[in-house]
Amino acid sequence: MFSSRFTWSLHTNWLSRLLESKRAAGVEILDLTESNPTQSNFEYDEKEILAALAAPEALRYEPSPRGLLAARQAIAGYYTSLGRRVTPDALHLTASTSEGYAYLFKLLANPGDEVLAPQPSYPLFDFLTALESVQLIHYPLRYHAAQGWRIDIEMLAASISTKTRALVIVNPNNPTGSFINHDELAALNSLCQEHDLALIFDEVFSDYGCGHEAQRVATAVGNTAALTFVLSGLSKTLGLPQMKLAWIHVSGPAALREEAQERLDFINDTYLSVGAPIQHAAAKLLALRQAMQQQIQARIAENEVFLHAQAGTLPFVEILKREGGWCAILAIAKPLAEEKFTVNLLEQDNVLIHPGYFFDFEKEGFLVVSLLTDPAIFQEGVARMLARLAAP
Ligand SMILES: Cc1ncc(COP(=O)(O)O)c(C=O)c1O
Structure with a gap:
């Protein structure tokens, strides 16, 4: 059955x-x-949050695969405040980061294909992959007293097979709290180029870094050496998981990025899962962050x-x-x-x-x-x- x-x-x-x-x-x-x-x-600023959700525009249904422009502009503005140049066009809205993963696995992997994700990490990967009929393969993070948790790049490289489609990086990782560094990103980009893989960065906790390590990759938004998807959302950025607004930022070599975005539009258009009230509220809510x-x-x-x-x-x-x-x-x-x-x-x-x-x-x-x-x-x-x- x-x-x-x-x-x-x-x-x-x-x-x-x-x-x-x-x-x-x-x-x-x-x-x-x-x-x-x-x-x-x-x-929580209850008054502001509830007022933001009461925009009269939310009474109109304006289906848009990538998400309403006003919401994407607000998210682009959030990245601008972090010193990243992001255009609304590079953003696709989803109801949650989890849904973002599901869309990306549909986009990149056939049933039985593999994605590599860190170990230790977020336990939901078992379910997110299984529900898309994708095989989860772990690559190890190793703890070094001086540097903290680092990717074992050799083991990661050895785990890549002809079925591998994407490398998942949780930046910073849950629960280790480790960011990747620029050397690791360079190594991951080379592996993606060599094996035709995409990078999926989960950056839901990226606003909660501590210390200032120069080598740290604060965000992979704008990484162009490989097809790169960055996931984040209001769940952690604003401490509002119930609002159900998240996003996928896409960057990479131009032709590949454009095709990925067209295909992603198709997936988004099939579900159109993000509600109008939260999209119209995004700018006001992000101002509270x-x-x-x-x-x-x-x-x-x-x-x-x-x-x-x-x-x-x-x-x-x-x-x-x-x-x-x-x-x-x-x-x-x-x-x-x-x-x-x-x-x-x-x-x-x-x-x-x-x-x-x-x-x-x-x-x-x-x-x-x-x-x-x-x-x-x-x-x-x-x-x-x-x-x-x-x-x-
Ligand atoms: C690493 C990581 N990614 C994603 C999520 C879930 O985010 P969302 O609520 O946007 O699905 C969590 C939730 O704790 C998480 O720890």
Whole structure:
């Protein structure tokens, strides 16, 4: 009856069932995996947001494959403010970054073709690829004490086959928070030229960098050495995932880019999934981004300082170098069964964290917490987590 795309179990796992039963029993859970900004106690400019969504123009239906010009102009303006020259013509609107991935896989890959994505990274790739009948192949990121997480370019190159169609780069990556550097981009461009591949950059967290590394590729927008798609959206840029507005920016060698855009128009035109109210609101909403991003950055900084101060007292806990994003990774230098620890922490201390395997770390010994968490919850949750880690 059903398609063979569904290769995964529809049953919830042990941790989710435990969480559900605790919540059903009214237990207060300290959730250190919270990544939903609308549930993290931020102050949104409600009046401005709601007013922006009430534009009378939204009463007209004006189907446009690439998306309404006013919205694309607003997004181009956002890139201009970051020092990038972007024309509205290079932008295609989607309802979410996830939908952007689906469109790009339809554009680039036949069923059974392969795309390469980082490991560790965002767990949704398993589903995004499987639902498009595309094969997900991982390439490793390796942690170096001085440089942080870097792409293992040799392993990536060795993973390219005749079926490979695209390389996915999450910049900065979730959860490692690592940006790619210019040397890595040059190597990726060469591989794309040699093997006829496209680059897909997921830059949803790119506004949340920390530190100023000269070698960092802040955005791949405008990369012309290979066909390059950059995905981003309001979900993280404005902390408004429920608004469902994202975009794909296309750059690359002219002929290839033009053909890709025409084909992408065809895909967009088939679904036309972005609503009129959010497209008409885009300019006004994007104008609110500084205030929102400042709140989020301040929250991340406060939680990170607390985490370092607390974890610094435990010699077997290392907080890994972070260049951006919303997560912190704890590397535990003593035997640690991640699943057992995570379940115990929830069962006995009512604290929820992500075990490293959730993000497909190559080996055991990593715990991941969200720096977006409300500080009161974060501090109590971290204290309980570290106490359990310190217990014999
Ligand atoms: C790396 C990464 N890309 C994309 C998304 C999803 O973005 P969207 O809400 O636009 O689908 C997330 C969500 O957490 C993410 O972590």
